Amino acid sequence: MQQMFDVEAVREQFPALSRLHDGRPVAYFDGPGGSQVARTSIDAMTRYMERGGANLHGVFPTSTETEEILAETRAACAAFLGAEPDEVAFGANMTTLTLAISRALSDSWDEDSEIVVTELDHRANVDPWLIAARERGAKVRWIGVDPETLTLNLNDLDQKINPSTKLVAVGLASNAVGTVNDVAAVAERAHAAGAVVAVDAVHAAPHVPMDRESIGADVLTCSAYKFFGPHVGVTAIRRGLFEELPVHRLDPAPDHIPDKLETGTQNHEGIAGVKGAIEFIASLGEGASLSERLLDAMRTVEEHEARLADRLRAALREIPGVTLYAAPDGLRKTPTVAFRLEGYAPLEVCQHAADHGFFIAAGDFYASTLAHKLGLDGSGGFVRAGLAPYNTEEEVEGFIRVLRGLVR
Numbered sequence: 001m002q003q004m005f006d007v008e009a010v011r012e013q014f015p016a017l018s019r020l021h022d023g024r025p026v027a028y029f030d031g032p033g034g035s036q037v038a039r040t041s042i043d044a045m046t047r048y049m050e051r052g053g054a055n056l057h058g059v060f061p062t063s064t065e066t067e068e069i070l071a072e073t074r075a076a077c078a079a080f081l082g083a084e085p086d087e088v089a090f091g092a093n094m095t096t097l098t099l100a101i102s103r104a105l106s107d108s109w110d111e112d113s114e115i116v117v118t119e120l121d122h123r124a125n126v127d128p129w130l131i132a133a134r135e136r137g138a139k140v141r142w143i144g145v146d147p148e149t150l151t152l153n154l155n156d157l158d159q160k161i162n163p164s165t166k167l168v169a170v171g172l173a174s175n176a177v178g179t180v181n182d183v184a185a186v187a188e189r190a191h192a193a194g195a196v197v198a199v200d201a202v203h204a205a206p207h208v209p210m211d212r213e214s215i216g217a218d219v220l221t222c223s224a225y226k227f228f229g230p231h232v233g234v235t236a237i238r239r240g241l242f243e244e245l246p247v248h249r250l251d252p253a254p255d256h257i258p259d260k261l262e263t264g265t266q267n268h269e270g271i272a273g274v275k276g277a278i279e280f281i282a283s284l285g286e287g288a289s290l291s292e293r294l295l296d297a298m299r300t301v302e303e304h305e306a307r308l309a310d311r312l313r314a315a316l317r318e319i320p321g322v323t324l325y326a327a328p329d330g331l332r333k334t335p336t337v338a339f340r341l342e343g344y345a346p347l348e349v350c351q352h353a354a355d356h357g358f359f360i361a362a363g364d365f366y367a368s369t370l371a372h373k374l375g376l377d378g379s380g381g382f383v384r385a386g387l388a389p390y391n392t393e394e395e396v397e398g399f400i401r402v403l404r405g406l407v408r
């Protein structure tokens with residue numbers, strides 16, 4: 001059963017939405033760079049610190065409570081990603097986790113090994129693998145992006161992936177232009193060749209219902225600051241792979257999953273906040289279990305966001321001088337809308353928008369291979385307006401008016 005999407009009720013959950021800029025309400029369209037934080041997440045972090053925190057393995061309440069919070073958050077993340085709690089590990093952010101995982105996973109690679117990365121991905125799901133390949137002498141193959149459709153070119157997958165392929169790294173959705181990739185098709189081919197599939201779900205996590213099994217991810221990594229929580233990275237690694245993974249760890253540190261990947265003391269208050277963020281998402285859906293509520297919620301969120309994003313893309317197409325960078329209609333996209341406006345540097349568009357209370361960003365957003373391929377590197381990259389569940393139709397209409405004002 002799907003709930004109607006009540007955007008006003010959602011907005012009440014975000015204290016930052018009451019912020020004014022030069023006396024105007026702020027419209028946060030910079031979710032792809034980092035969403036605002038839900039009250040449940042803020043409260044969970046505050047509660048943890050106010051009640052007394054501690055390190056793990058103590059016999060006193062603040063320590064045992066800390067362990068409980070970590071366990072509960074692992075369970076919540078497992079439900080969010082479609083994994084098991086002990087397959088979930090925390091870290092500073094997606095990039096740091098991926099660097100650690102790539103270092104461990106590449107331990108068995110040699111000059112006969114190959115890896116596959118994509119031209120569409122954020123470099124956080126490219127460079128760690130390139131560095132590991134370079135260290136091991138492994139060959140790198142690239143899945144190309146079609147500059148017209150902004151989709152991955154999957155026609156020649158059979159030439160890219162072969163029995164020497166050890167790893168295929170692919171993003172679930174592009175943080176620059178919003179394309180949702182057919183990761184399942186890539187994973188199927190990769191698994192047939194015996195390769196590990198590492199999926200970057202950082203951009204997709206706040207927009208797309210996720211289920212590790214249907215995606216076919218062996219490593220699925222995201223960051224809570226994109227889905228209404230604090231700056232904490234989360235990864236789910238398939239049990240067999242994780243157990244065998246020769247992670248770089250200190251000798252006295254635990255050598256079992258998932259703790260063995262969690263170097264040093266974790267961000268306990270942040271991890272408390274991750275659970276709060278997932279509880280916020282779950283509150284938007286219905287179902288008997290947390291997983292069901294999360295999937296239902298994400299379907300509802302995707303519907304709301306798609307409606308707003310479709311309107312924004314359609315309006316942008318009508319504004320003279322706008323070049324829109326989006327996959328064709330009918331192809332699944334997140335509500336992340338990239339464009340350029342003739343006669344203005346991307347940052348100038350952002351400044352004009354900010355002056356009117358619309359917070360949007362410009363750049364290549366580390367999707368630098370894509371920006372290069374589109375000839376946008378060196379000229380400021382894209383302007384990016386990314387929508388979130390707390391954004392409204394009125395905000396989108398206001399933003400369109402502000403852009404039209406710039407053209408006049």
Ligand SMILES: Cc1ncc(COP(=O)(O)O)c(C=O)c1O
Binds near residue numbers: 033124125
């Ligand atoms: C698609 C994508 N992947 C990876 C990252 C890097 O994530 P983190 O900041 O958690 O390292 C980002 C950050 O913007 C992203 O959008």
